[in-house]
Amino acid sequence: MKKHLWILPCSLLVIPLLVAGQNVQPKPVSKKSSTSTAKSSNSPVKPADPSAKIVYAELTIGELIAEDANRWSDKMSAHAAVSGFVTQVAKGTDGDTDVRICENPKIEGMDRARCIVAKCISRLPCDLPPVGKPITVKGITRYDAKVGTHWWEIHPVEEVEK
Numbered sequence: 382m383k384k385h386l387w388i389l390p391c392s393l394l395v396i397p398l399l400v401a402g403q404n405v406q407p408k409p410v411s412k413k414s415s416t417s418t419a420k421s422s423n424s425p426v427k428p429a430d431p432s433a434k435i436v437y438a439e440l441t442i443g444e445l446i447a448e449d450a451n452r453w454s455d456k457m458s459a460h461a462a463v464s465g466f467v468t469q470v471a472k473g474t475d476g477d478t479d480v481r482i483c484e485n486p487k488i489e490g491m492d493r494a495r496c497i498v499a500k501c502i503s504r505l506p507c508d509l510p511p512v513g514k515p516i517t518v519k520g521i522t523r524y525d526a527k528v529g530t531h532w533w534e535i536h537p538v539e540e541v542e543k
Contacts, residue, residue: 425489437462437519442484444497445533464517486513493532510543517542
């Protein structure tokens with residue numbers, strides 16, 4: 382019986398040695414993939430095709446506001462052109478220029494049922510008309526659902542038509 386007791390501890394010591402002794406072969410890397418990554422890291426980035434023009438869905442403020450922010454519909458587009466009147470221009474805390482655009486130039490304050498916010502970022506500065514004048518902004522539609530906001534935005538504004 383004592384002769385067989387040493388078999389268990391010895392086998393427990395030998396098993397890890399056997400497992401470690403098996404050579405795990407690394408996956409061969411083809412020369413094609415290694416050279417293509419080297420080429421891609423050294424090659425300059427090509428600019429976007431200038432002939433590929435962005436198509437903006439033309440929406441009224443009412444049409445944009447009527448959309449459910451939680452459901453995407455066929456009428457929605459990531460890029461939209463929205464027209465209205467500039468009712469306020471302010472510099473945001475994030476460095477963006479916030480432009481309130483409403484259906485009527487006499488609307489005061491942020492009326493979420495008749496106004497949107499357009500945001501001009503520093504990388505895409507906007508040439509804005511004065512308050513009270515008509516404007517069409519083209520850019521990416523977003524719904525700002527932060528506490529205290531809950532309104533539709535064009536952020537960033539990519540083009541401005543006065």
